[in-house]
Amino acid sequence: MNTVAKFGLLVGCLMLAGAMLALAQENPPSLTQVVALDECDPVTFNAALGPDFCKNVTLGAFTTLSNLFAEAAAGTPDPNWDFEPDTVHLKRGTTLSVVDQGGEPHTFTEVAHFGGGFIPGLNAPGEDTVPECAGGFSNIAVARTRILQASHMDITGLKKGEHHFQCCIHPWMRVKVEVR
Numbered sequence: 001m002n003t004v005a006k007f008g009l010l011v012g013c014l015m016l017a018g019a020m021l022a023l024a025q026e027n028p029p030s031l032t033q034v035v036a037l038d039e040c041d042p043v044t045f046n047a048a049l050g051p052d053f054c055k056n057v058t059l060g061a062f063t064t065l066s067n068l069f070a071e072a073a074a075g076t077p078d079p080n081w082d083f084e085p086d087t088v089h090l091k092r093g094t095t096l097s098v099v100d101q102g103g104e105p106h107t108f109t110e111v112a113h114f115g116g117g118f119i120p121g122l123n124a125p126g127e128d129t130v131p132e133c134a135g136g137f138s139n140i141a142v143a144r145t146r147i148l149q150a151s152h153m154d155i156t157g158l159k160k161g162e163h164h165f166q167c168c169i170h171p172w173m174r175v176k177v178e179v180r
C-alpha cells in the first residue's frame with residue numbers, strides 16, 4: 001500500500017471513530033435507576049425474623065421492628081422506607097433498574113391501583129391487600145418481583161403510558177412510571 005492510500009485509510013478510520021463517538025453521545029445508555037431504601041434495625045428485625053433478614057449499614061439511623069409496625073398502624077408509615085425517585089419519566093425501550101440499597105428485601109410489583117401489601121399490620125388503617133400482592137411469597141407472581149439486599153432487578157419492555165409499582169411488604173413504597 002502506498003503512502004497516500006495509507007493516509008486515506010487512516011483518515012477514514014478517524015472519521016468512523018468520530019462518528020461512533022458522536023452516536024454514543026447522542027444515545028447514552030438507556031437505563032434509569034430506582035433505589036429502594038430502608039433503615040431496618042438489624043437487632044430487633046433479626047431477633048424476630050431470623051438471622052440475616054436485615055443486613056443494614058444504619059450508622060445509628062435505624063427503626064426498630066415494633067416502631068415500624070406502630071408507625072404504619074398510626075397511618076404515618078416510616079418515610080425512610082422509600083423508593084427514590086417517586087416518579088420516573090422514561091422513553092419506551094429504556095431499562096428500569098431497581099436497586100435495593102436497604103437492609104431488607106422489598107418487592108417492586110406492578111399494580112393496577114396502589115393499595116395494601118400482604119402483611120396486614122404494615123398496611124394503612126382500613127387499606128386492603130391489592131390483588132397483585134395477594135398470597136405473599138407463596139404466590140410465584142409476587143415472589144418473582146422480590147429484590148434482595150444489595151441486588152437489583154431490571155425491567156424491560158414497559159408499554160407506553162402510566163405504570164404503578166409498589167412494595168408488597170411496605171405498601172407505602174410507591175413509584176409512578178410514565179413511559180412516553
Ligand SMILES: [Cu+2]
Pocket residue numbers: 081105106107167168169170173
Ligand atoms: Cu419494601
